Amino acid sequence: MSWVQSAVNQMNDEVFDEDADEMGIAQKEWKSTMEKRVKEGYREGVEAGKQLTLQQGFNQGYGEAAKIMFSCGQLKGSLSALLSWCYNNQCDSSALNKVTDLLNKTEKYEEDTIKDLSGRHPQQPSFADLLDTVEDMELGHALSSEEQCNGIREQVSENGAQFCGQSCTNSGTNSFQSKCCRRPEEHKDSERPTLAGLKEQTVALMEQLGLSPSTFEYL
Amino acid sequence: MAAARETDAFDAIVMAEARFHGEGYQEGYVEGTHAGVIEGRQYGIQQGAKIGLEIGSYLGFSMTWLRLLQKHSDDKHSKKIKVLESLIETIQRFPHQDPTYDSLQEDLERMRGKFKQVCSLLHVPSDFRLSREGSALSF
Numbered sequence: 014m015s016w017v018q019s020a021v022n023q024m025n026d027e028v029f030d031e032d033a034d035e036m037g038i039a040q041k042e043w044k045s046t047m048e049k050r051v052k053e054g055y056r057e058g059v060e061a062g063k064q065l066t067l068q069q070g071f072n073q074g075y076g077e078a079a080k081i082m083f084s085c086g087q088l089k090g091s092l093s094a095l096l097s098w099c100y101n102n103q104c105d106s107s108a109l110n111k112v113t114d115l116l117n118k119t120e121k122y123e124e125d126t127i128k129d130l131s132g133r134h135p136q137q138p139s140f141a142d143l144l145d146t147v148e149d150m151e152l153g154h155a156l157s158s159e160e161q162c163n164g165i166r167e168q169v170s171e172n173g174a175q176f177c178g179q180s181c182t183n184s185g186t187n188s189f190q191s192k193c194c195r196r197p198e199e200h201k202d203s204e205r206p207t208l209a210g211l212k213e214q215t216v217a218l219m220e221q222l223g224l225s226p227s228t229f230e231y232l
Numbered sequence: 233m234a235a236a237r238e239t240d241a242f243d244a245i246v247m248a249e250a251r252f253h254g255e256g257y258q259e260g261y262v263e264g265t266h267a268g269v270i271e272g273r274q275y276g277i278q279q280g281a282k283i284g285l286e287i288g289s290y291l292g293f294s295m296t297w298l299r300l301l302q303k304h305s306d307d308k309h310s311k312k313i314k315v316l317e318s319l320i321e322t323i324q325r326f327p328h329q330d331p332t333y334d335s336l337q338e339d340l341e342r343m344r345g346k347f348k349q350v351c352s353l354l355h356v357p358s359d360f361r362l363s364r365e366g367s368a369l370s371f
Contacts, residue, residue: 047252054256061257062264063271070272071279076329078277079284083328086288093289094296097356123285130277224303 078130085123088211092116095219104222111218119211276331283340284328290347291323297354312353319346 096112298316301309322343327333351358 047248050249050252051256054253054258055260055263056256058257058260058262059264059267060260062261062266063268064264066265066268067272070269070274071276072272072331073269074273074276075280075283075331076276078280079329079331080280082281082284083288083291086285086290087292087295089285090289090292090294091296092292094293094300097354098297098300101355127281130281131274224300 078127081126081130082123084208085119085126088208088215089116089119089123092119092215095215095222099222108218108222111221115211115214115218118206118214122206122208122211125205279331280329287323287326287328287340287343290343291320293347294320294323294350297350312350315346315350315353319343319350322346 092112092115096109096116099109099112294316298313298320301313301316322339326339326343330336333339348358
């Protein structure tokens with residue numbers, strides 16, 4: 014926090030013109046007191062700031078993850094139903110193997126998707142940067158804390174939207190799929206199945222089992 | 233006069249302390265709002281993924297079984313179909329993306345209960361490939 018030092022020095026220059034040992038001590042005391050005030054303020058500020066956005070961040074992450082995993086769950090549940098139906102109706106073992114294989118792939122996809130979600134952060138042309146810019150324009154002090162909060166909230170939702178937009182561009186034919194098929198690294202597309210791909214395989218399997226693909230139309 | 237000057241000096245010190253405190257606060261506040269979003273989000277993702285996956289699985293399972301039973305329409309299935317439809321309806325009404333939903337916990341319990349009922353009617357063990365623990369075939 015070099016700005017503190019320069020601010021303190023500046024004050025010292027004004028206040029303590031005649032240099033004396035006593036003054037030196039007083040200067041140090043003054044400086045350490047002021048540094049303490051800054052640190053105190055900082056800590057309180059961090060707490061207050063966190064209180065404001067923790068719930069907001071939670072809700073945002075919850076909604077996003079729930080939406081994506083809900084779709085994954087639907088496919089998984091459908092395949093489970095198919096598997097249990099096969100058991101109850103004594104399907105042949107090759108059919109059973111196919112369903113099991115597809116279910117394994119879906120579970121792998123589910124794991125990968127959860128990992129992707131957890132590793133994902135909203136992008137950061139951060140609030141700090143934004144506020145620094147505002148402060149550079151010497152408008153910072155004119156902002157009441159309420160105005161700042163609003164600014165931050167807007168920034169959050171902007172980030173969210175932007176993020177979502179970017180993630181969706183390289184996949185889906187419809188919004189339902191694109192939500193589920195987002196991949197942060199494109200080169201992984203070839204190795205990792207997509208939800209749409211898994212759904213296609215499921216529908217194909219239904220046909221092989223002599224079931225109408227319309228059984229899965231809701232997917 | 234001297235007293236007035238002392239008061240001024242005192243005020244100046246108090247004001248300086250308040251100013252430094254305030255500047256620290258502002259800096260911390262910005263950092264805190266930022267950190268709060270990240271921290272809250274991480275936790276939200278974990279919880280949301282868990283609930284979304286669970287409820288989505290129930291829906292996929294029920295929908296598929298419903299279609300399979302409807303296909304082989306038979307009077308003896310009517311009870312199963314009724315229970316399946318009721319579970320599907322409950323899930324579709326459930327706002328699974330909203331962690332602030334008032335009856336989240338009650339609705340969750342209701343859906344879990346109905347799912348168990350469905351499984352028992354269909355003669356399927358309820359941990360059948362839906363929960364992580366049951367990922368091996370449990371027959």
